Amino acid sequence: MARYLVTGGAGYVGSHLVLALIERGEEVVVLDNLRQGHRAAVPPEARLVVGEVGEPALLREVFSGPRFDAVFHFAALSLVGESMREPLRYCAENVANSLRLAEAAVRAGCRKFVLSSTAALFGDPERVPIDEEARLAPTSAYGESKLMVERGLEWADRVHGLRSACLRYFNAAGADPAGRIGEDHEPETHLIPLAIGAALGTRPPLTVFGADYPTPDGTCIRDYVHVSDLADAHIRVLNLLEERSVRYNLGNGTGYSVRQVIETVERIGGRPVPHSYGPRRAGDPAVLVASSERIRRETGWAPRFGALDDIVRTAWAWHAAHPRGFADRSA
Numbered sequence: 001m002a003r004y005l006v007t008g009g010a011g012y013v014g015s016h017l018v019l020a021l022i023e024r025g026e027e028v029v030v031l032d033n034l035r036q037g038h039r040a041a042v043p044p045e046a047r048l049v050v051g052e053v054g055e056p057a058l059l060r061e062v063f064s065g066p067r068f069d070a071v072f073h074f075a076a077l078s079l080v081g082e083s084m085r086e087p088l089r090y091c092a093e094n095v096a097n098s099l100r101l102a103e104a105a106v107r108a109g110c111r112k113f114v115l116s117s118t119a120a121l122f123g124d125p126e127r128v129p130i131d132e133e134a135r136l137a138p139t140s141a142y143g144e145s146k147l148m149v150e151r152g153l154e155w156a157d158r159v160h161g162l163r164s165a166c167l168r169y170f171n172a173a174g175a176d177p178a179g180r181i182g183e184d185h186e187p188e189t190h191l192i193p194l195a196i197g198a199a200l201g202t203r204p205p206l207t208v209f210g211a212d213y214p215t216p217d218g219t220c221i222r223d224y225v226h227v228s229d230l231a232d233a234h235i236r237v238l239n240l241l242e243e244r245s246v247r248y249n250l251g252n253g254t255g256y257s258v259r260q261v262i263e264t265v266e267r268i269g270g271r272p273v274p275h276s277y278g279p280r281r282a283g284d285p286a287v288l289v290a291s292s293e294r295i296r297r298e299t300g301w302a303p304r305f306g307a308l309d310d311i312v313r314t315a316w317a318w319h320a321a322h323p324r325g326f327a328d329r330s331a
């Protein structure tokens with residue numbers, strides 16, 4: 001049995017990794033301040049420590065037990081729009097917390113660090129699909145903060161031998177196929193939960209942000225990747241970290257437009273998605289699609305829920321059963 005630390009393990013992607021680790025019989029400690037995360041998202045088999053990643057005394061305590069085989073770091077400020085109102089807070093918190101955590105890992109003799117990174121590193125890309133050679137040019141302070149963390153981790157490798165995997169997710173979506181956990185953000189800004197909520201009547205009608213993009217139907221194209229497939233990728237990179245650090249782009253490699261997402265939600269849910277068309281949202285590139293060839297080739301990763309139908313089906317099941325998210329879950 002291996003022992004892992006998962007920061008942000010009560011959040012959306014982190015909790016799906018925690019579940020996958022617990023299912024494999026691993027020992028898991030979750031560190032989460034529960035500002036965005038949910039206590040009920042953490043399975044009882046995991047130990048939940050409530051607190052701040054950037055708190056040195058807490059980090060000392062968390063690392064004082066038996067050595068962790070790896071640290072998975074999800075806890076971060078992660079709203080692109082908010083990061084453009086508070087850029088310094090985003091850079092200061094995300095960078096300092098992450099690098100303090102890496103420092104604590106080094107000090108405790110932990111050799112593997114997996115970072116939840118983002119497609120926001122690429123800003124408005126020069127070409128799609130976006131592979132790992134694409135220019136790193138964030139257009140938000142959020143993306144910049146993650147890029148700074150990736151750079152800090154390069155130094156941690158060079159100087160301390162801390163091997164890191166930086167996984168740049170495209171659009172994380174969907175929910176645990178067994179229906180145990182799912183997406184519950186406050187505020188919610190993501191397309192799929194907002195579209196489902198509009199169809200269920202638990203959220204207001206959806207506003208489509210722009211229908212005048214240079215895409216076939218005029219709406220933005222994104223690469224939606226299932227959250228359980230993301231969790232699987234985190235586990236697969238661990239072996240490689242015995243040897244070297246890696247950076248991977250993680251998506252399905254297929255893009256879907258906002259209109260296609262709405263149509264899929266309507267078909268799967270059997271209800272219309274009330275919506276209207278509004279202006280573009282600042283900073284939205286027309287098309288973001290990943291090339292995940294490298295992680296497929298080097299780890300054998302492949303999405304199990306690659307079809308948009310599968311992603312929407314699992315998300316629909318979660319939201320229909322838990323219209324108020326974790327508040328509706330009997331933990």
Ligand code: UDP
Pocket residue numbers: 171189190191192194206207208209210220221222258281284
């Ligand atoms: N989107 C939209 N209306 C909404 C939320 C999102 O039209 O209320 C669009 C957004 O412009 C983007 C796509 O849906 O093209 C996915 O947005 P989301 O916020 O889910 O993820 P992002 O691509 O920003 O990471």
